[in-house]
Amino acid sequence: MTEQMTIGIDVGGTNMRAALLDERAAVRQRVSTETLAAEGFDAVMQRCAGLVTALLTNANATNADWPIGIGVPGPLSHKTGVVLNAPNLPGWKNAPVRDRLAALTERIVVVENDANAAAYGEFVAGAGEKSGDMVMLTLGTGIGGGVILNGELIRGHFDNAGEIGHMVVEPAGRECPCGQRGCLERYASAAAIADRVREALAGGEQSSLSNATELDSGAVQAAAAAGDALASRIWSDACRYLAIACVNLQHILNPRTVVLAGGLINAGEALLDGVAKEFRRLTWKMADDAPAIRLAQLAGDAGVIGAALLARKFAGGTPVQSAQDFPSL
Numbered sequence: 001m002t003e004q005m006t007i008g009i010d011v012g013g014t015n016m017r018a019a020l021l022d023e024r025a026a027v028r029q030r031v032s033t034e035t036l037a038a039e040g041f042d043a044v045m046q047r048c049a050g051l052v053t054a055l056l057t058n059a060n061a062t063n064a065d066w067p068i069g070i071g072v073p074g075p076l077s078h079k080t081g082v083v084l085n086a087p088n089l090p091g092w093k094n095a096p097v098r099d100r101l102a103a104l105t106e107r108i109v110v111v112e113n114d115a116n117a118a119a120y121g122e123f124v125a126g127a128g129e130k131s132g133d134m135v136m137l138t139l140g141t142g143i144g145g146g147v148i149l150n151g152e153l154i155r156g157h158f159d160n161a162g163e164i165g166h167m168v169v170e171p172a173g174r175e176c177p178c179g180q181r182g183c184l185e186r187y188a189s190a191a192a193i194a195d196r197v198r199e200a201l202a203g204g205e206q207s208s209l210s211n212a213t214e215l216d217s218g219a220v221q222a223a224a225a226a227g228d229a230l231a232s233r234i235w236s237d238a239c240r241y242l243a244i245a246c247v248n249l250q251h252i253l254n255p256r257t258v259v260l261a262g263g264l265i266n267a268g269e270a271l272l273d274g275v276a277k278e279f280r281r282l283t284w285k286m287a288d289d290a291p292a293i294r295l296a297q298l299a300g301d302a303g304v305i306g307a308a309l310l311a312r313k314f315a316g317g318t319p320v321q322s323a324q325d326f327p328s329l
């Protein structure tokens with residue numbers, strides 16, 4: 001195999017996956033394993049190296065010097081490849097991801113925030129197609145964000161641009177573990193939606209969810225669709241806060257597209273319609289510059305695709321900036 005490939009890795013709190021991307025940004029191989037984060041930083045790095053070996057073995061290319069892009073939870077320094085603090089990964093304080101993985105695999109490693117990597121993957125090969133300016137919100141346990149303007153991932157001076165989950169949408173609102181109050185992710189992440197229902201039930205509110213065995217955001221959305229008053233209120237709240245975030249993003253960044261990703265988009269049209277309806281109500285009427293709000297298309301592949309593409313871009317390979325570069329995609 002002589003084609004120049006790139007390796008992408010996506011490290012999550014529970015699982016991690018890796019993929020081999022070809023020159024046309026198509027996934028050729030996939031492998032995954034449990035993160036087993038409790039074993040600490042170095043054990044996770046060893047498992048990442050194991051995934052790389054598995055990919056190269058499967059591709060019959062163990063001698064290839066293909067670079068690695070790795071998406072990890074932040075905050076982190078893209079420049080030094082050091083994760084400053086990852087709350088879901090024990091022992092990842094000032095963790096030298098780039099240097100450790102480079103030493104284990106003997107190849108170039110580029111480290112990126114996982115939400116940024118996923119946004120870049122979705123931008124090139126998914127819902128951001130043909131849109132040079134895109135913002136993505138990943139709605140899961142928390143809310144991650146990624147901003148692409150003019151085809152470039154925006155990191156900011158401190159490498160923390162795009163932390164949209166910590167945009168304040170409710171002054172003096174719910175406390176966030178980050179130290180602020182009223183952060184978007186305390187109202188509109190999948191976890192926050194379930195938490196808010198639990199808190200209301202504990203406070204004595206009546207709901208069809210009172211005896212639910214599994215109270216997650218999917219159960220809340222289903223109960224809302226069935227007319228449950230509490231579930232409807234919390235679900236509508238989440239849509240409204242996401243719409244507020246979209247209005248703020250519209251005016252700060254003026255993106256062509258806002259993409260919603262993560263587990264919450266399993267709700268499909270119920271989420272998209274809910275956010276779009278609130279957005280139309282809230283946004284200004286002075287100019288016709290509203291972003292299209294869309295659901296992500298790549299599901300679990302966005303992170304590995306984005307990480308691999310960023311590795312190619314920063315390791316000196318042919319940069320890939322938009323889907324236009326890949327007319328066949």
Ligand SMILES: [Zn+2]
Pocket residue numbers: 165166176177178179180183
């Ligand atoms: Zn916060």
